[in-house]
Amino acid sequence: MNRFKSIFVAVALSAASLAPALAAETHGPVPARLNWSFAGPFGTFDRGQIQRGFRVYREVCAACHSLSLLSFRNLGEPGGPEFSEGQVKALAADYKIKDFDDKGEPVEREGRPADRFPKLFANAEAAAATHGAAPPDLSVIAKARSYSRGFPLFLLDALPGMAYQEHGVDYIVALLNGYTKADDPNWNEYYPGHAIKMGKPLSDGQVDYTDGSPKTVAQYSRDVSAFLMWAAEPHLEQRKRTGLNVMIFLIVFAGLLYFTKKRIWADAH
Amino acid sequence: MSGHSTYVPSSAIARWFESRLPIIGLMHGSFVSYPTPRNLNYMWTFGAILSFMMVAQIITGIVLAMHYTPHVSMAFASVEHIMRDVNWGWFLRYAHANGASMFFVAVYMHMMRGLYYGSYKAPREILWILGVIIFLLMMATAFMGYVLPWGQMSFWGASVITNLFSAIPLVGSAITTWLWGGYSVDNPTLNRFFSLHYLLPFMLVGVVVLHVWALHVVGQNNPAGVEVKNVKRDTVPFTPYATVKDSFALAVFLIFFSWFIFYVPNYLGHADNYIEANPLVTPSHIVPEWYFLPFYAILRAIPSKLGGVMAMFGSIAILAFLPWLDTSKVKSAAYRPVYRVFFWAFVLTCVGLGYLGAMPAEGGYVIASRILTFYYFAFFIMILPLLGIFETPKPVPATIADAVLAKHGAHAMQPAE
């Protein structure tokens, strides 16, 4: 039996060493893996960071990208940027929402916390006609973008202690910093095919931070990515917190069942 | 489910009821006094785990259907509504989506165990074939469920898989149009897939009942692969012995399951499915869910369209013929040293095909897929029939009790092992 085991190990190892070589030629550069406060089993969002990130979204990204799956009220809910009720109201009121008055006439009114972020275009065709390509909605973009780490790394990404779920945000940061050809604002190192319709969106000093954080592209890109992660997964903190309780319970429960099983089977042998 | 029951109604009311509808006796006979071989190992707990997963999927599914909207313009947003607004919606959806994967993890373990210990052999052929039907229903259900979030992978997965039927000569394109209810995957397709995704699990429950019934008629196979000769010496009652062991295994399985739900919920999914379906843009690289990958690799390994489709369906259909393809008199691989090697090579082949199914269909990947596809079929058509003739099995214990004693004796002599 041991002889066969060693054969399997040999086959598995040779497959493991061959696969990345086969895979490497089809993939572009791999985004750097960054440290995020929300990574790992105990991760939580950095409120200051996602508040700044929202500011970047609002002052820069929102010109072209909608956020239509979110409501203004989400910005004040626990586990997110946690803006105050007054801030959320004021923020919502800055937006014009299409609605109907009591006579059924279309009107534009001030936004309320319960409203969704408005769509910027009626449909993708209209957006494409204006921008050349339809700018994607950013509500779930942090989960909708990823990249392949290849075999066998992708297996490790699922493991406790090594779990890596932040491919999307790492990619967005890399992309926002990937405009490395000074003479071509539409060339991006990390965009598949490199020719990106979105010209370099961020520049140093563009967004005013009041908390003393550096006003650099590096900082902006991280903050807005963290914000987009929250936008895509607003219950991330609750999920991880619940997970901890569930795990503790299940481990204790499995332990109890193990000893119960031993006790019951003791007289069967 | 039948079986001999030792249930004796203890009260007058129970006697009155039992003489009119003997359901308590049936349950007692099936899940309490039912004799299980005493030498079952933990691979035999996957049956109970599968039952649990089936119920869990149905319950979370019914609940999700209360919030989901099967319309092309609202499906994607309604899933996000579940994730964002519905109380515990994120938990229910992640439990259901990852639950599908866990269901397949468990079913593959269950099938592997059957293959290793020869659980498909006489008198368990019908039991095994019912299992193959369950597997097919699971695949159909999972495939249609994956379409419902109406992301890019949902849409293009649906397009690719329904296009398989267009390979059928003469009537292929008519069948595909019929499946779609239009000229492409669109709202009618989504609506019928939702309806069928809700229906099929209940058909699945029906076949599972038959599967358990057939099991309780012939009794469980066991690691020794010999039948029960003496109920008192060879078996223990299902409750409490099997119940508590299954419960422990289930709790451990739930730890594994929960890790996915709470910490890596999107690991088994695909990022492109968070992009709403767009009929005008195909993702650069379409991959089905991981549990379909080996079959997808077989599909792509064959250079002709019809051939690929036939090979893919054939790779599942061939399982139904397994009881007659394996000519060996010995059931358990524990006593079949040569079969054991081919078996593990088969398992690795399936894993390898799974890997190749996720890779682009080009160059070395295609060649590797062809080699592994060849082995997949050769295992059933050539190796199993011939092995029964040429392999010399090790001596098989006369009874289950002997097998248990031999194992414990061996432990006593060689404590280091």
Next chain:
Amino acid sequence: MLFIATGAAAAVGAGAVAWPLISQMNPDASTLALASTEVDIGAIPEGGILTVKWRGKPVFVRHRSKKEIDEAAATPLAQLPDPQADAARVKKPEWLVVVGVCTHLGCVPLGAPGSRGDYDGWFCPCHGSHYDTSGRIRKGPAPANLAVPAYDFLTDTKLRIG
């Protein structure tokens, strides 16, 4: 002891799993967020009733005339099946705000002039309940007065319900 602990743990686990399954049927976050509605009441003439939708139900905002207010105030409490003073049901006497759902079995009472029932308030056509100008039940099978929702006057002409 071990068996009891294991059984108890199983019960706790089952209960914990049951909660999300039950809770998911409660109103979700987007429904709760819509729970208040703002109405412009400046255009309602005296004697007129504006019907607005609040939490999926009609709310009647009635601009009462002097006569209607006096009628409501003058009714002796002893004549009422569900005794309640008119003053306790309004914030400003000329504005009556009630949920337009009959307390019998949930129909919407009629309030158009001419179909306001015997007490000049509302009349429910389903089973014949009559309400007065304060929305109180006077005759018929309904057991209680029309409910008064929580509301505030944001300005003289702007009302927030909820």
